[in-house]
Amino acid sequence: MANEPNHNQKDWPPDEQGRRFWQRTATAAAVTAGLFSLIVSAVLIVNFLRQSPSRQLLAEDAGALDNPQLIEWRSQLHQDPHNESLKQRIRGLDMQLRQDYFWRQGLNQRGGTLLLIGAAVFLIGLRLAESLRQRRVEPGESPLDAAGQRRFLSVGRWAVAAVGLVLAGSILGLALRSDESTLEAAFAALTLEAGAAVGGQATLAGGDYPDWDQLQQNWPRFRGPGGLGVRAEGDYPLNWNGESGAGIAWKSAESIKPGNSSPIVWEDRVFINGADLCPDPNLAVYCFDAASGELLWQQSMRHSPAPGEDPLEIYEDTGLAANTMVTDGRRAFAIFATGDLVGYDFQGNRLWSKALGVPDSVYGYATSLIMYRNLLLVQLDQGEPDDDKSVLYAFEAQTGNVAWQKQRPVAGAWTTPIIIRTPAGEQCLTCSDPLVISYDPADGRELWRADLMGSDVAPSPIAANGLVFVVQPYDSLYAIRPDGAGDVTKTHVAWKAEDGIPDIASPVAANGYIYLLDTGGYLTCYALADGKQQWQQEVPGGEFQSSPTLVGDRLYMLSREGVMVIAQAAPSFSILARSPLGEISVCSPAFCRGRIYIRGRQHLFCIGKSAEGEHAEP
């Protein structure tokens, strides 16, 4: 009987008794902790899922404490503000919701801690019980396996050493070069690659930008489609009087913030921006119903000064909102003299905004925004040519991400770029001191440049008859062939004119002629083909800062006093009408669907048939 197993615990040796005791204890602890963890997990899950069924009735973005009953009662209280019973019910429910919310928050926090502790005890107990279950048996040696393991571990050690060296080298490289500018440059490079793809053919299929016909039907930017100041055809009013209201479809009743920017129009919406100082820049964007003039929405934002930024100096004649907005029919974008760039959807929701920094501009930043496909182009010229501060940005309209950006060796200017179509492709034409530079608008690659300009460039470039035209104020009009590469200063200037050169207003060209209107009111006509001067006339009306617009064969010229002088342009000059606005205006009007939109000093005017279909005659 001596060989039979001993099942009597009292007969076990002391160390075996101790081992079995601790093994049972560890097992019990593991089981208890496991059950505890399961219960806590279940409570947390139930707490997570147990939302009031009524929350499903709320909007997706409803807050954690929003409750449909509470919202309903609050609404009822607005109708019956002295209903004390209702107030008590609201207070009771509000208290209940708050207590419930914070109780759940506390439960989550405490439950998480308990779950962690329970899981730890469970794992430790399990491991301990397993180790005490029976004495460990040393495995028998297998020389072959051990040799294999040694080889494997030897390779592993070398691998660890190699990875360590690689990491050390990486750390070293990063540490030596990890300043903010390097990181930003790295991110910019990545963004540039992404942007190039977005601007390419892939996005064409997406169609998230208007086609050519849509652009032509609207007035999406400064000086309309293409920025040329031309409306090929259309029945637009000749006579109106802003003071008497004759011929005025509507006039904005709202007091819009001041600005020298021009209105833009897309289908049934008119956009305009304004800004004032009170005492800091308060920047606003307005959207009006084109038919009725009703203010559909307005949004404002404040200028966000950069750390160490100097106090803003505003040039009074320019103001904070001389930059005309741009739209792609889905979104509308505005930039201000503060360098704040913002985009809204057509419902007035802000999509994104950027602070580009207050441009260093003598007369205040006034360049308008333009778009190329889904890219928003911002010509941010400032300082002097050697300052290396001027940049041409291309932002993705949807996201605001930088698609590409190019440093420009130019000084501050007040021109707005244009996109031109040539047989070789599209070009973004910019005009500043001292360079006219053409870029590929898809990726920002410079195509050609011409050293023709001087200081204080304000008239924007235009294109017509296969040529581009740039104006050096008071000095020269240059006609340039845009098919060059590199420096075309001495090779691609088709012709040059020096008489009647404007200083502010941009030229306009169509039907074989180009027209220049200087501030003093002298209108000069040249033939596009050879630059031969056709005639020069003095336009009565005082001072002209607004750029002229050609509608069919009629020139619309708005004087600073607000008098629109309408003249037959070619082949000879004759005045057809003079229509007063009744307010000072320096903006360029928008011509869209038979109506003219003019920003006066105080109001936005819509000239044309009223919403009821009446055609008011003066």
Next chain:
Amino acid sequence: MSKEKKPFNRRDLLHGGLQGACLLGLGGLSGALLAGGGKAESTVWQIDPYKCVACGNCATYCVLKESAVKCVHAFALCGYCDLCTGYFEPEPAELDTGAENQLCPTGAIQRTYIEDPYYEYTIDEALCIGCGKCVKGCNAFGNGSLFLQVRHDRCLHCNECSIAAACPSQAFRRVPASQPYLLKEADHAG
């Protein structure tokens, strides 16, 4: 006579691992020492209050169950108004502390009478969930003295901040850790 190979045991494993770790550490240390001139200052996430549109994402997108974003109050900007549009619901029935009149869903703003007609408004951060309702109200009709900030005693400093990724106005940006807050100043009131 064949040479008997020494069996590989746990000690060998630890020895080898330790050698590898030392090599790795040595590499890192040498890199750090050689890059002693590295100038990158650590940065943290913060909200630019002038870009914030108080959309409410801060309350829901933070990885913390209770957001690290809280409302703060620039007293220098505050008008101490009786009718505070950051405190009261639009068109409140009464200008008192009744729950039916309060905008804050958690009652995190305390309204204290100072002298007629001025009241002081303070934020109880323990209750604030960063929903931004008060910020929107204050910006709409007030001086904008209430605004949201990431509180760095709570923030986990995620490399990619979930709220920043969801921010519709790109108001989140990295700021030096030595100056982790973007506060509104009195001379910027508008």
